[in-house]
Amino acid sequence: MDLGRAAQTVYTMWLREMIRFSRSKSRIIGALATPLFFLVILGTGFSSAFQVKGGGTFDKSYLAPGLIGMSVLFASLMGGVSIIWDREFGFLKEILIAPVSRFFVALGKAVGGVTTAMIQGVLIMIIAWFIGIHYVSFWGVLAGIGVMFISGIGFIGLGIAIASRIESHEGFQMVMSFLTMPLVLLSGAFFPIANLPGWLKVLVYANPLTYGVEALRYFLLGKSFISIWLCIAVLVIFSIAMISLGGKLFGKMRA
Amino acid sequence: MLYAIETSGITKRFEEVTAVNNISISVRPGELFGLLGPNGAGKTTLINMLSTMIEPSGGSALVWGHDVVKEADLVRQNIGVVFQDTTLDDRLTGRENLDLHGRLYGLDGKTRKNRTQDVLSLVELTERADVIVKTYSGGMMRRLEIARGLMHHPHVLFLDEPTLGLDPQTRLHIWDYIHKLNREQGVTILLTTHYMEEADRLCDRIAIIDYGQIVALDTPQELKNMLGGDVITLELEDPEDVGKLCSSYQKDGCVNMVTGKQNEVFITVNNGERQIPHILALSSHAGIPILSVSLRKPTLDDVFIHYTGRAIRDKEVSGMEEVGYKIRSRRK
Numbered sequence: 001m002d003l004g005r006a007a008q009t010v011y012t013m014w015l016r017e018m019i020r021f022s023r024s025k026s027r028i029i030g031a032l033a034t035p036l037f038f039l040v041i042l043g044t045g046f047s048s049a050f051q052v053k054g055g056g057t058f059d060k061s062y063l064a065p066g067l068i069g070m071s072v073l074f075a076s077l078m079g080g081v082s083i084i085w086d087r088e089f090g091f092l093k094e095i096l097i098a099p100v101s102r103f104f105v106a107l108g109k110a111v112g113g114v115t116t117a118m119i120q121g122v123l124i125m126i127i128a129w130f131i132g133i134h135y136v137s138f139w140g141v142l143a144g145i146g147v148m149f150i151s152g153i154g155f156i157g158l159g160i161a162i163a164s165r166i167e168s169h170e171g172f173q174m175v176m177s178f179l180t181m182p183l184v185l186l187s188g189a190f191f192p193i194a195n196l197p198g199w200l201k202v203l204v205y206a207n208p209l210t211y212g213v214e215a216l217r218y219f220l221l222g223k224s225f226i227s228i229w230l231c232i233a234v235l236v237i238f239s240i241a242m243i244s245l246g247g248k249l250f251g252k253m254r255a
Numbered sequence: 256m257l258y259a260i261e262t263s264g265i266t267k268r269f270e271e272v273t274a275v276n277n278i279s280i281s282v283r284p285g286e287l288f289g290l291l292g293p294n295g296a297g298k299t300t301l302i303n304m305l306s307t308m309i310e311p312s313g314g315s316a317l318v319w320g321h322d323v324v325k326e327a328d329l330v331r332q333n334i335g336v337v338f339q340d341t342t343l344d345d346r347l348t349g350r351e352n353l354d355l356h357g358r359l360y361g362l363d364g365k366t367r368k369n370r371t372q373d374v375l376s377l378v379e380l381t382e383r384a385d386v387i388v389k390t391y392s393g394g395m396m397r398r399l400e401i402a403r404g405l406m407h408h409p410h411v412l413f414l415d416e417p418t419l420g421l422d423p424q425t426r427l428h429i430w431d432y433i434h435k436l437n438r439e440q441g442v443t444i445l446l447t448t449h450y451m452e453e454a455d456r457l458c459d460r461i462a463i464i465d466y467g468q469i470v471a472l473d474t475p476q477e478l479k480n481m482l483g484g485d486v487i488t489l490e491l492e493d494p495e496d497v498g499k500l501c502s503s504y505q506k507d508g509c510v511n512m513v514t515g516k517q518n519e520v521f522i523t524v525n526n527g528e529r530q531i532p533h534i535l536a537l538s539s540h541a542g543i544p545i546l547s548v549s550l551r552k553p554t555l556d557d558v559f560i561h562y563t564g565r566a567i568r569d570k571e572v573s574g575m576e577e578v579g580y581k582i583r584s585r586r587k
Contacts, residue, residue: 005361012358020346023387090342094403097306098359099331 009100013108014115017079021116028120031075035067035124040131042190061133064125065216066189068148072121073183073209076152079113080159080246081176083253084169092253102251106160110243113159114152121148125220136222143219150235151212157242164249183209194225208238256320259284259411259443260305264314267300274300276467277314282445284410287437289458290447291555297467298447299339302413305445306336319410332360335404339415341396345389349380349399352388353406360407367406374402378432394425401432405442412436414446418453426453433457451555461555463562470562475555482553482561484511485527487534490547494518500543509533527552 021028043060086092095105122145125135135141162175186200187209196204204210215231218224224231260282267275275297282288290298303309305318307327316323319333343352350371357367375381378398388396397417404412417433418426434457436442448454454461455475463471463478471478491497497515504513504522509530512523524530527550538545 008358008361012355015358016344016347016355019351020344023346089345090338090340091344092342093308093338094342094344094356095359097308097331097336098356099328099361100359 006101006104009104010108010111013095013105014112017109017112017116021112021119031071031120032123032127034074035071036127038070039063039067039124039128061128061221062192062217063190064128064133065144065220066187066213068121068124068128068144068220069151069187069209069213069216070184070189071124072117072148072152072212073155074180075117075120076113076155077159077176077180079116080110080156080161081163081172082113083109083160083163083250084166084172087163088169096253102253103247106247106250107243110153110156110160110246113156114149117152117156118145118148121145121152135220140219140222144216147212147215147219147235150232150239151209151215154208154235154239154242157239157244157246160246161242161249164246164253183207186210187213188225189213192225208234211235211238256284258282258317259286260288260316260318260445262301262305262314262316265301265304265311265316266313267297267304267309268312274467275304275311278464278467278469279314280462280469280472282443284443285437285441287433287444287446287457287459289454289461290445290464291449291451291454291461291559292447292464293449296449296464298449298464299415300467301464302336302415302445302447306334306413307331332407333410335407335409335412337397337400337404337412337414337417339419341400343388343396343400343403345391346387348385348387349375349391349402350384352399353403356403356406362407370406370408374405377405377435378402392425394421394428397421397425397429398432401429401436405436409442411443411445414444416447416449418448418450430457451559455555463559465563471558478555478558479553482557484523484525485553486551487522487524487527487531488549488551489520489522489534489538489545491518491520492544492546496543500538500541503537503541504534507537509537 039060043063046063047060083092086095096102098105125141125144129135135144162179163172166172166175186203186207188204189209193201193204193210211226211231211234214224214226215228215235218228218231258281260280262281263279264277265275265279266273266277278297278301280288290301292298300309304311305316305323307323307330310324318330321329321333323330344355347355353371353374354367357370362370371384372381375384378401380395380398380402383391383395388399391399401414401417414433418429421429430453433444433446437444446453446457458475460472460474461478462469473481489500491500494517497518497520500520501513501515504510504520510522510524514521522534524534531548531550535545535548
């Protein structure tokens with residue numbers, strides 16, 4: 001297949017995600033509400049009750065990068081796993097029967113999903129800014145959007161890989177609860193990761209979302225516990241690995 | 256290229272069952288070919304293999320000159336498929352569904368626009384084109400799906416049970432479109448159905464398929480002719496007259512076969528409706544009063560029974576019983 005067809009395939013799948021996204025306004029509002037509740041309520045509650053070890057009050061801006069990371073995770077994982085719905089409602093057959101490369105179909109789906117994830121992440125970033133969270137610089141914000149993109153691609157690849165293997169949409173609920181909650185809770189989105197006990201530290205460091213959240217924290221707030229270069233390296237490797245896996249498993253998928 | 260579709264000994268085995276068993280068919284370009292059989296006969300499996308959705312376990316098939324396994328992409332470019340269940344994106348409008356399809360098949364913007372207009376008007380959906388598909392009725396969705404299958408000018412169109420679950424009026428409509436497509440646009444069509452009437456009305460040739468094998472293949476007319484003609488049933492007032500009437504018909508030679516039973520006479524003839532006046536004239540000439548006359552044309556149902564030993568509905572019923580049995584045994 002030539003490059004033009006490949007690009008058109010990716011664009012077509014992206015376009016479809018965009019049209020669907022623009023028609024699901026209630027879903028967008030729902031997706032924004034959860035992290036904002038966390039930010040406002042947990043943020044206020046935490047800062048009135050806790051002090052960070054080593055001095056200083058807990059700042060609610062600490063939560064913002066974590067919640068942006070969380071919404072990117074939810075949106076992109078959902079975007080990948082939505083293939084299950086495509087199969088359930090039949091549209092998957094339409095894609096599988098088209099004379100196009102499956103890999104570029106998966107890639108287009110991923111780029112579409114990651115765009116919606118980034119839109120949600122950016123909206124949360126903007127709303128957080130309105131409620132008084134300070135970002136260090138404009139360039140930091142742009143870099144933050146880049147981080148959303150890379151980690152979004154990774155999680156979408158994971159979602160596509162899972163969706164390609166799950167037989168029914170019943171399995172989907174289970175995967176979501178066994179995957180999303182641990183990923184979010186073990187990412188350092190809600191607590192500093194500097195002084196964790198050993199077992200928790202291992203789990204947190206094994207979690208790719210940790211590096212996404214830390215990278216966002218670095219670019220948005222100017223400080224992170226894990227080195228930014230390590231974060232970027234892990235995220236890039238994770239994304240390439242996951243999108244390759246997702247593309248490969250999707251290629252073998254049967255309608 | 257002599258044939259639009261040519262299979263030789265194509266076979267598909269799933270773990271325990273052989274869904275399609277050594278089927279060889281040749282469909283000419285421009286032909287409207289029907290696969291008739293009960294649910295579970297292997298029709299959909301055959302279409303899935305021909306449309307590159309699944310790979311055969313044995314044998315081979317060429318669609319528009321391309322091998323379905325080795326040249327799957329070329330096959331895909333040349334075919335349109337309308338599956339049994341909807342494969343539309345119901346969150347998009349009809350037009351968007353068509354447009355995305357055109358993009359996936361590499362049509363440029365101008366071609367997409369023109370094609371969209373053409374296929375929409377063909378299935379008479381132009382006015383509802385910009386409405387979300389979710390609000391469509393079952394018949395509209397099927398029409399849109401046929402339209403979409405035609406977007407990229409396929410040479411061969413596969414229709415899997417195109418009127419399943421539609422009301423009679425919509426069914427007639429869809430038959431019209433299929434007919435029009437085949438006659439006016441010259442699209443080769445392979446359709447599966449378990450409706451006798453559908454196969455009879457639409458198809459140039461029919462393959463009756465049962466347990467994964469072809470049991471008969473010919474034009475609907477020839478299939479029916481093989482049964483020996485139409486059956487006219489005469490009901491007489493007096494059973495005594497039956498023998499006399501039978502022999503007078505035999506002597507006349509206008510009938511293929513005649514039998515009597517109680518007060519009824521069964522006559523097998525060609526062109527039954529044209530023979531009725533003559534048959535009645537003979538009886539009144541013989542002075543035998545007739546209470547009623549009925550004419551029955553052999554249907555594909557009769558053909559099906561002839562070849563498989565049962566009506567096409569029988570198997571479905573037993574299929575349902577099987578499901579019921581499975582549910583019951585699971586509860587235990």
